[in-house]
Each structure stands twice: as structure tokens, then as C-alpha cells.
Amino acid sequence: xxxxxxxxxxxxxxxxxxxxxxxxxxxxxxxxxxxxxxxxxxxxxxxxxxxxxxxxxxxxxxxxxxxxxxxxxxxxxxxxxxxxxxxxxxxxxxx
Numbered sequence: 001x002x003x004x005x006x007x008x009x010x011x012x013x014x015x016x017x018x019x020x021x022x023x024x025x026x027x028x029x030x031x032x033x034x035x036x037x038x039x040x041x042x043x044x045x046x047x048x049x050x051x052x053x054x055x056x057x058x059x060x061x062x063x064x065x066x067x068x069x070x071x072x073x074x075x076x077x078x079x080x081x082x083x084x085x086x087x088x089x090x091x092x093x094x095x
Contacts, residue, residue: 025078026092028057039085043072050085064089 012030033035036052053059058078064071071089076082 022029023062023076024061025031025095026059026073026075027062027095028053028055028059028091029093030091031055037085037087037091039087040072041085043074044070044084047086050083053087056086058094058095059087061092 001065015031028037032049032056033055036054039050039053040047040074041050043065059075060078060081062074062076062084063074066072071091072086073092076084
């Protein structure tokens with residue numbers, strides 16, 4: 001029985017992880033010519049910066065949460081889905 005439960009949990013985790021990669025395609029816009037949108041390790045300004053994203057970067061949006069009145073979206077890079085993090089929704093435009 002324990003093996004069956006583990007297999008079920010593993011399968012659901014795998015399916016959820018795969019499904020999370022598929023999301024709305026969005027583009028980074030509005031950062032300005034000399035600035036980058038910060039991809040952060042969590043939803044808020046207090047989280048570490050993973051990298052900067054220039055305008056035009058295509059992302060897959062997963063889920064969004066509100067933290068301290070700001071909407072943050074978990075995203076992955078369209079060209080490199082293994083790179084994930086959070087960005088401010090203010091700088092995302094849907095395709």
C-alpha cells in the first residue's frame with residue numbers, strides 16, 4: 001500500500017510540474033531602454049535577484065500572487081523553461 005501511495009504522489013507531482021510549464025505566454029514590456037526587469041527567487045522585493053530581463057523577453061506565466069499590494073507572477077523563460085522565478089505583473093503583456 002505504501003508503494004502505491006508513493007507512486008501516486010510522485011505521478012501527481014510530475015504531472016503538476018509539467019503542467020506548470022504550460023501557461024500564458026507573456027512578454028516583458030515597459031522597463032525602458034536602459035533597465036531590466038528583475039527575475040526574483042520569490043514574490044517580493046526582499047527576494048534575491050536571479051537575473052535581469054530586457055524588454056521583449058518571452059515568458060510563460062504560471063500563477064500570480066499579491067504581496068504587499070503588488071501582483072507578482074511566477075514565470076519561466078520560454079527559451080529555457082528550467083529558469084523560473086517571480087516578476088512584477090506590471091511589466092508583463094499577454095500575447
